[in-house]
Every structure is written in structure tokens, then in C-alpha cells.
Amino acid sequence: MxxxxxxxxxxxxxxxxxxxxxxxKNNPADQLVAVINKNRTSHKSPALFDNAGLGCIALQYIKAYQGQCGEVGDNKKPPDSSFLDTFAPNCGVKPSTLAPITGRLLACQGTYVSPEEAFSILIEDRRSLQILHNKNHEEVGAAVSGTDGGAPYFWCVLFSNGTTNSSFVPQGGVPKTVRPGCFSGNDDDCSGAHGSxxxxxxxxxxxxxxxxxxxxx
Missing domain, CATH: 1.20.5 (Single alpha-helices involved in coiled-coils or other helix-helix interfaces)
Structure with a gap:
């Protein structure tokens, strides 16, 4: 017995x-993109294409800060050359398909928050609101990651004016899986963004x- x-x-x-x-079925990066598109359409701006290659690059953008929350700011950000030299190769994105970045939003928190709360933190002033509704955007990629599976937690959104399905194209059609963290557009469940x-x-x-x-x- x-x-x-x-x-x-x-x-x-x-x-x-x-x-x-x-x-x-839980990817907070995808949920953040949904909140972004809902806000845009409610203000008569078109919804943006959720580009997985750009989402993966957004996660690489987070990792460039190496968990240093205090480094987040206008005067401290990865150089543009990092997109070609580091971010694209780490994601398996073809360098020839990189398109101009038309906007960046980045926030860092000591505790994990929901995608809706993260949106409110990212859109904190008139400048970030202008970035959100910029008419030059055509696609978006979002990412969220803790540091080594824990705090602090970074949220990143990158916008581009690239052409849908021909920009930020990964080798083999699927971006490399990068952990810890989640990125949007890849149909990947990622409930572990805020811990194991x-x-x-x-x-x-x-x-x-x-x-x-x-x-x-």
C-alpha cells in the first residue's frame, strides 16, 4: 500500500x-506590446508589428547594462555600434536586415511589476509619450529581464521604421533563445522572467x- x-x-x-x-501562456514582453498597441490605437495611432528579431535585440540592450540600475538614463546607453557588433550576432539576426531605431524606452525597478505597471513607468513624461506615439514607428520589440533571475528588473522597448517581415530577420526565421529574460514576438512562454x-x-x-x-x- x-x-x-x-x-x-x-x-x-x-x-x-x-x-x-x-x-x-505567459510572456510579459508580449503583454507589454499589447498594452502599447492598445494605447496607440486609442489615440488614433496605428498598431505596430511585433518583431521577434527586434524583441531579442531589446533583450540584448538590457543585458548591456549588466544589472546596473543606476546606469539607466539618457546619458548612459549602449553605443549604436552595439546593434551591429553585438546585439544582432547574439540574437542570430542578419546584420544586413537591421533597420533604424526610431525610439527607445527603458526602465529599471527593484521589484517585479506587471506589464501594465511597467508601461506606466516607461511612459513617465511628455518626452516618453512623444516616443510612444511617434508616427515614424512601424514595428516594436519589447523585453523584460531580471538580473541572474532576480532583482533588479529591466523593461525595454525598441521602435523601428523597418519594413515588416524584411527587417531584423533572424537566421532560420527564429531568433536565438536568450536567458534569463523574455522578448516579444517569438511565441515563447516566459513566466520565469521574474524568477525561476x-x-x-x-x-x-x-x-x-x-x-x-x-x-x-
Whole structure:
């Protein structure tokens, strides 16, 4: 009876971990883009194309700050040459498809906030509002990442006037997966942007219980 209960417990843990991994539909970077487009359309500006290559580059933009929240500001930002030399290669984006960046929004917080709250933090003054509604934008890419899986948390939005489906094009059609963090446009669930997901640990626990059961037989 004890052995049956043991195997039942391990099976349930493995089932829960599998369900968590497959059913999670949570990418805060995509949610931020949705908030941005909703705000734009409510102000009679067109919605922007969510470009996965640009989203990946937004995540690289975050990583250039190396977790230094105090470095965020107008006078301290990655040089434009980083897009060609570092960001595009790290994302697997073809350099020849890079398009001009027409706007940048970046914020850093000591605690994780929802995409809606992040939007309010990013759009904090008239200048950022002008960036949001700039008529030159055609596409957008967003990213969010903690530092080594924890605080501080960076949110980044990049805008471009590139042509849909022909700018920021990744090799093979899919940008490289970069962790920690999430970027928009890639259909990737990323509930772990503000910490490690519990699913892997649940799976490990289930495996250990199963092994213990086998040894007890």
C-alpha cells in the first residue's frame, strides 16, 4: 500500500510539472506590446508589428547594462555600434536586415511589476509619450529581464521604421533563445522572467520520489 502511494505521489508531481511546462501562456514582453498597441490605437495611432528579431535585440540592450540600475538614463546607453557588433550576432539576426531605431524606452525597478505597471513607468513624461506615439514607428520589440533571475528588473522597448517581415530577420526565421529574460514576438512562454519557474524542481522531486520507490521494492 505504501509503495502504491509512493508511485502515485511521484506520478502526480511529474504530471503537474509537465502541465505547468506545456500550459503556461505567459510572456510579459508580449503583454507589454499589447498594452502599447492598445494605447496607440486609442489615440488614433496605428498598431505596430511585433518583431521577434527586434524583441531579442531589446533583450540584448538590457543585458548591456549588466544589472546596473543606476546606469539607466539618457546619458548612459549602449553605443549604436552595439546593434551591429553585438546585439544582432547574439540574437542570430542578419546584420544586413537591421533597420533604424526610431525610439527607445527603458526602465529599471527593484521589484517585479506587471506589464501594465511597467508601461506606466516607461511612459513617465511628455518626452516618453512623444516616443510612444511617434508616427515614424512601424514595428516594436519589447523585453523584460531580471538580473541572474532576480532583482533588479529591466523593461525595454525598441521602435523601428523597418519594413515588416524584411527587417531584423533572424537566421532560420527564429531568433536565438536568450536567458534569463523574455522578448516579444517569438511565441515563447516566459513566466520565469521574474524568477525561476517551479516546474523543473517539481519534475526533479518527482524523479527522486520514483527512484526512492524503486529502491524500496
Amino acid at each position: 505504501e509503495i502504491s502511494a509512493c508511485f502515485l505521489a511521484s506520478s502526480l508531481l511529474l504530471l503537474v510539472s509537465s502541465t505547468s511546462a506545456t500550459d503556461s 519557474s517551479s516546474a523543473p524542481w517539481t519534475m526533479v522531486a518527482g524523479i527522486w520520489i520514483a527512484l526512492a520507490c524503486a529502491l524500496a521494492v
